Amino acid sequence: MSTVDGNLIQELRERGLIAQMTGEDELEAYLAEGPRTLYCGFDPTADSLHLGHLVPLLVLTRFQNAGHNPIALVGGATGLIGDPSFKAAERQLNTPDIVAGWADRIRNQVSQFIKFEGVDNPARVVNNLEWAGEMNVLDFLRDVGKHFSINNMINKESVQQRLQREGSGISFTEFSYALLQGMDFAELNRRYDCTLQVGGSDQWGNIVGGIDLARRQNKAQTFGLTVPLITKADGTKFGKTESGAVWLDPQKTSPYSFYQFWLGTADADVYKFLHYFTFLSVEEIAKIQAEDAEAEGRPQAQGVLAREATRLVHGEEGLAAAQRITEAMFSGSLAELGESDLEQLAQDGLPSSELMTESLIDKPLTGLLSECGMAKASREVKDALGRNAVLINGDAVSMDDNMRTAECFAPERALFGRFFLVKLGKKKNHLFELKS
């Protein structure tokens, strides 16, 4: 079967998902003709992908849904080198075994978002170490290097700040990154007739390099498309929380935190993000926006976004867990939580820790609560205590209780004899379980 959705590019445009593309109309017509093969690369620079990777990843999914064949490339080779694009300083190299370990995990993550069977246009995952790892230097210099012009590379905006900046510079290693990525495209073009590369807008230079190489080596015409860098209306960096990046790995960012992250989206950004991070149609999103504009008070958009995005990344179960905790923490009363509910909360991703009864003696609350990660410094706990902003099982404690930790966490005051739910401020919750 070879039917494709000819409106794909038009839809991506409407969603604001296209930053740049080669041959505008030409590419659109080319994609409308039939199934094409495209790829997007993900370098293993950490043991998990984060929110910034999600947009291009979902674009891959969108292409597959429209009938095309996506390839997710894991950069086992490029990850060993480090992409200098728009980076201020040279990066620290990671050891080959670390990168290989990360590459495995990223391969798994990426695989969640594309379908490998049960469809006419199955996806593929490849690792560029397969071909780059075997290449020898002389072949590289003769077959690849010869096609790249130093003059052009130096003029690229993506490396300019590194070249101009005094005291930073760029090593030959990172400078060569673009050639490796170019090789990937040319190789995938030969192997799988891959003719389109998508990526973040910072990848434009590298993508164009690949297009050139594919033309010179394979006499093939290929295309490139980039998605915009995600920005927030207030100018702060997207995808960060107090505790750092929002990861896709549930071990690193729990579905609950993930869900909460989206719930906190600013009104000014939420409709844009619905276009980027969900598969709701443009019309559905417009309808939500219209309803929100109509209604007084709290918009529904954040809730929809949180629900859709969490389901995409963590599945129905992850979403259910996140909602369970949210419900318990922000609307339900503690009395409604059963013993098994409390047990479940920790498993569902609510931050939790164990308490040793003996260790509470002479331990100030400030110390305990900052050590368990509820606050960055005990100073913050102190401030909260002074404002009745710390609740233990629903009861406020104050600075006077600071040195009475053992009493506050006495077994007879625990829920079901062992649980304490501590709330600090409006948003931070932590579950303690007594162990003796």
Add this chain to the structure above:
RNA sequence: GCAGGGGUUCCCGAGUGGCCAAAGGGAUCAGACUGUAAAUCUGACGCGAAAGCUUCGGUGGUUCGAAUCCACCCCCCUGCACCA
């Protein structure tokens, strides 16, 4: 190498002998108001429950007393030179 400028608490940035744990702004956290929003206002913001303790590139020194003065060292920036 020479000359000049500089390194202050998360960031920017004041501070040139005591009144300095160090102005101001940003970021962050909490409170009020709210929609678990934004804006605004309030408070906190080196560590510590407190007593108190530890900071101003490093090491020594002068002094009753140093972020502030002196010596040496390290690093960054800007010119010039050297090397091409």
